[in-house]
Amino acid sequence: MADTATKTSSGSERENAPVNIIMIGMAGSGKTTLMQRINAYLHERKTPPYVLNLDPAVSKLPFQANIDIRDTVDYKQVMKEYNLGPNGGILTSLNLFTTKLDQVMQIVDKRAATTKYFLYDTPGQIEIFTWSASGAIITNSVAATYPTVVVYVVDTPRTANPATFMSNMMYACSILYKTQLPFLVAFNKTDVVSHDFAVSWMNDFEEFQKALMRQEEGYMNSLMNSMSLVLDEFYAHLRVAGVSAMTGQGIDGLFEKIDEAVDEYYETYRPHLQKQIEKKREEEREKKADDLKRLLKDLSVSEGKEVDI
Numbered sequence: 001m002a003d004t005a006t007k008t009s010s011g012s013e014r015e016n017a018p019v020n021i022i023m024i025g026m027a028g029s030g031k032t033t034l035m036q037r038i039n040a041y042l043h044e045r046k047t048p049p050y051v052l053n054l055d056p057a058v059s060k061l062p063f064q065a066n067i068d069i070r071d072t073v074d075y076k077q078v079m080k081e082y083n084l085g086p087n088g089g090i091l092t093s094l095n096l097f098t099t100k101l102d103q104v105m106q107i108v109d110k111r112a113a114t115t116k117y118f119l120y121d122t123p124g125q126i127e128i129f130t131w132s133a134s135g136a137i138i139t140n141s142v143a144a145t146y147p148t149v150v151v152y153v154v155d156t157p158r159t160a161n162p163a164t165f166m167s168n169m170m171y172a173c174s175i176l177y178k179t180q181l182p183f184l185v186a187f188n189k190t191d192v193v194s195h196d197f198a199v200s201w202m203n204d205f206e207e208f209q210k211a212l213m214r215q216e217e218g219y220m221n222s223l224m225n226s227m228s229l230v231l232d233e234f235y236a237h238l239r240v241a242g243v244s245a246m247t248g249q250g251i252d253g254l255f256e257k258i259d260e261a262v263d264e265y266y267e268t269y270r271p272h273l274q275k276q277i278e279k280k281r282e283e284e285r286e287k288k289a290d291d292l293k294r295l296l297k298d299l300s301v302s303e304g305k306e307v308d309i
């Protein structure tokens, strides 16, 4: 009975809550083009998204961003001022932007009642976002407010080699581990090469082994064999969609997977987040009680001292 009540309330909440989509991917994988495609797709469906650009180094955006990191920080100026190279400049710009994140989240909050999707484009230098403190602060803040899905964009034609494929999947796995958020892989550029080979390699270990045998020999072969066995568990729970940001093929399927990932947010991520918040509160309560106990003890000791004097 309690279960039903929870499901009913979360059902209506799920319908009304917006969804954050964080686009992550290696340079040139097609994040920005996919953002543009999704933007156009959602406009067609009369649910225009709210777009946030977190890439300070992008020179031209093919769409209008509602919030643009470049309006807050000038990446080239940051490089000059702090005497940094391009990657240091991007990281510092992201850090400076993160200091204003509260204001950004307030704007997002105001928009949440009338917006179904918030889209976040991230820097092509993937590690700057996924492994930096500011990247973690941004993803955690975003995910703490509304259902959030990470879309990992893969350049399919460039991943057709088994060794490259596996490296890319290990990277995807590490991002999942780092963000712990509902996650899906969007195999992009399927107008050039279909992602069928990837699906077959993920579903059938022997198929991947066969492809591997054709390419690698000796030590590399056995190392990659072992690593692909490790990835088997990752593949078993992985959501995958094949898309072409260029032609728009597969975007409906991508949104079906995003929907499934939102379900996962409610079923797994949010209860975990709530447990963490409750645990933190409990720790704070215990610390306060402990502090109070010590204060009372100190007081009684001082009172005792006064009496002694």
Ligand SMILES: Nc1nc2c(ncn2[C@@H]2O[C@H](COP(=O)(O)OP(=O)(O)OP(=O)(O)O)[C@@H](O)[C@H]2O)c(=O)[nH]1
Pocket (backbone or CB within 6 Å): 025, 026, 027, 028, 029, 030, 031, 032, 033, 034, 058, 123, 124, 125, 188, 189, 190, 191, 192, 243, 244, 245, 246, 247
């Ligand atoms: N054929 C084809 N080309 C694509 C597709 N998506 C993107 N491209 C091309 O791939 C190149 C890189 O696309 P971007 O969208 O700039 O990639 P990005 O990941 O945002 O790149 P960074 O900003 O460097 O991180 C461009 O030349 C795009 O035109 C696609 O679905 N099919």
